[in-house]
Amino acid sequence: MESSQTLLKLTEELQKLPGIGKKTAERLVYFLLKAGKKEAQSLALRLNELAEKVILCKICGGITEANPCAICSSSARDKSMICVVEQPLDIAIFERTNRFQGLYHVLMGTLSPLEGVGPESLRIDELVERVKDGKVKEVILATNPTMDGEATSLYISKQIKEFGVRTTRIARGVPVGSDLEFVDEITLMKSLEGRQDI
Amino acid sequence: MPLYNDTALVLRHYDLAESDRIVSFFGRRYGRIRVVAKGAKKLKSRFAGRLEPFHSLDIVFFGKENANLVKLSSVEMSTSRTGISADLEKFYHASYMVEMVEAGLREGDPNLTAFDLVAKGLSWLERQTGSKDLEWVTRFFDLKFLSALGYRPMLERCLLCKKEWSGDTDPFFDPLAGGLLCRRCSDKKTGFIPLSKGAAKFLGKILITDFEMAERLKPSQSLLEEISRSILAFRNARLQKVFKTERFLA
Structure with a gap:
């Protein structure tokens, strides 16, 4: 590998990707070499398109090629509901359910005092601005049920309380298809707290 | 394995x-x-x-x-300790305690006293109400934790002349050396914090009080502010770290 600077540089770039170590990066480089010029150029083209065309929606912060994104500009979506998520990828996860018809808001992370991440590092002010205009009736807080995710939800609920919108948190409880025997105490406790009439 | x-x-x-x-x-x-x-x-x-x-x-x-x-x-x-995640202020203070552990102890370095202290500190934090209580818990924890690490401040006698402090006069606190200075010796050094005799005695009480009894010891707001200055200066001198979580504390 040391004989070619080009290979070395590409290996270094690939190593920056999550879950890719030196050996995997080298394997990928060799694969591309063996696959031929066409494959490598096609990959390069797609990577270039990704860098040039894919942007974040100025309203929700989701991944898009048009600004605002298809969800934010759609007249079919319910503009009175905003689902708040941590990362752009979370939008795709909710969209897979085909049930939620409202809008989204991506925070780009969670509060994390230990990492020095405060509210100013997140897109919380942008959310408050969206809520202020009076059209939003409900904000669904869909941050992960981790300690940081819970803290972020608490913080946001405090920030938007004064605007009189309904603030809800996604339910936490027993996963569908699981067995109670293997559910941990905290999840079970949360499922009891969030029980519903049937 | x-x-x-x-x-x-x-x-x-x-x-x-x-x-x-x-x-x-x-x-x-x-x-x-x-x-x-x-x-x-x-x-x-x-x-x-x-x-x-x-x-x-x-x-x-x-x-x-x-x-x-x-x-x-x-x-x-x-x-x-789910109560901590249900209160933003408690979450911030608990995160600070975690950062103290990471700043004070290396990996693979057991410390039973520190462990019991952190466990009790987090449980106590979960039970508290009001931001003044939380600040008190955290400062109490700071001094006890530093002491558990081996940084117990000398509060019984003057660091320089070694004379026993009578408790009748207002002493000074030297955060770098970690202890009290009598009025006469304070002229010979700089960078110390003036302490009322009540605050100096109170610091001593923290060192000998267990978490279970700390609720009875709760100081007034002015006393808390006074001891906080000395405890934080002592912590900074000993751990030499900028705490990321500090700006989140009320």
């Missing part, structure tokens, strides 16, 4: 690969350790909700001796 077990506090966790986590524990027996929890992010993980910060767990892990990372085998909840 040998199995190890310990009672441990969850300090924090980091993502590893798609569904794994590295969990940082403060163990009673093994001190600060980092353990890989395979599949911890998966919906049906047997670790699931137990690995969130501030809970006390009984853990079993395995790995080669002196390995940098070991693997988690099983966890059982010992004490859950």
